[in-house]
Amino acid sequence: MNLALSKLPPSFYLRPTVQVARDLLGKYIVHKFKGKRLVGRIVEVEAYCRNDPASHSYRGQTERNRVMFWTGGHLYVYFTYGMHFCANVVTRNEGVGEAVLLRAVEPVDGLKEMMKQRGTTPQEGGGQAGDYGSYRRIANLTNGPAKVCEAFGIDRRLNGADLTGNRVFIGEIKNRYEKIKIGASTRVGIVSGQEKMWRFYIKENPFVSKAKVHP
DNA sequence: TGGACGATCCCCT
DNA sequence: GGGGATCGTCCAT
Numbered sequence: 001m002n003l004a005l006s007k008l009p010p011s012f013y014l015r016p017t018v019q020v021a022r023d024l025l026g027k028y029i030v031h032k033f034k035g036k037r038l039v040g041r042i043v044e045v046e047a048y049c050r051n052d053p054a055s056h057s058y059r060g061q062t063e064r065n066r067v068m069f070w071t072g073g074h075l076y077v078y079f080t081y082g083m084h085f086c087a088n089v090v091t092r093n094e095g096v097g098e099a100v101l102l103r104a105v106e107p108v109d110g111l112k113e114m115m116k117q118r119g120t121t122p123q124e125g126g127g128q129a130g131d132y133g134s135y136r137r138i139a140n141l142t143n144g145p146a147k148v149c150e151a152f153g154i155d156r157r158l159n160g161a162d163l164t165g166n167r168v169f170i171g172e173i174k175n176r177y178e179k180i181k182i183g184a185s186t187r188v189g190i191v192s193g194q195e196k197m198w199r200f201y202i203k204e205n206p207f208v209s210k211a212k213v214h215p
Numbered sequence: 216t217g218g219a220c221g222a223t224c225c226c227c228t
Numbered sequence: 229g230g231g232g233a234t235c236g237t238c239c240a241t
Contacts, residue, residue, distance in 0.1 A: 086223085
């Protein structure tokens with residue numbers, strides 16, 4: 001597959017974070033990795049804003065979260081639980097400190113490499129030659145924020161990467177308008193009495209994460 | 216200098 | 229549905 005994608009302009013990322021989060025649904029993230037072109041369609045995101053107790057930026061800038069305070073259009077990658085990376089799209093102007101967490105994507109291109117990164121192989125558990133396996137199996141490659149990073153080879157080396165550059169970027173298909181049904185819920189793993197509905201996903205999309213959402 | 220904990224995932228029951 | 233893995237980060241001594 002070789003989609004003709006046009007990169008989103010810097011102005012896309014400078015808008016209000018919740019708006020950017022919703023608009024990222026249906027867009028394509030691309031990482032040129034080990035000579036391969038890994039592509040995923042974004043199907044689930046979460047917004048993290050200033051004055052938001054759940055945001056890494058809430059207590060101000062630190063060595064870990066400094067990229068969150070860069071100008072919109074950069075990639076903020078952090079390490080968590082001693083073993084996982086998560087990728088965020090920085091939004092708004094320099095110094096604000098807001099971002100959108102990429103929670104799940106639909107694998108589009110480079111599935112073989114994604115499986116290699118995730119420690120699985122094509123055809124495992126049956127299937128014909130050239131078959132990547134069941135829907136469920138493919139979804140399991142990238143239906144969670146740390147899974148996305150592992151499958152796409154995203155780690156701390158990409159922290160601060162320019163999303164309007166060539167190595168890793170987000171784009172959309174030229175001349176295609178697609179109507180998307182967007183669902184909203186509270187964010188995953190956030191404990192707060194007044195948690196906002198800042199998790200957004202494409203409704204009825206099988207690649208959305210299976211993470212439990214507390215009521 | 217140390218202890219608590221996390222925007223998670225996977226395996227086990 | 230529950231718990232363990234595993235370590236960087238942050239804040240309180």
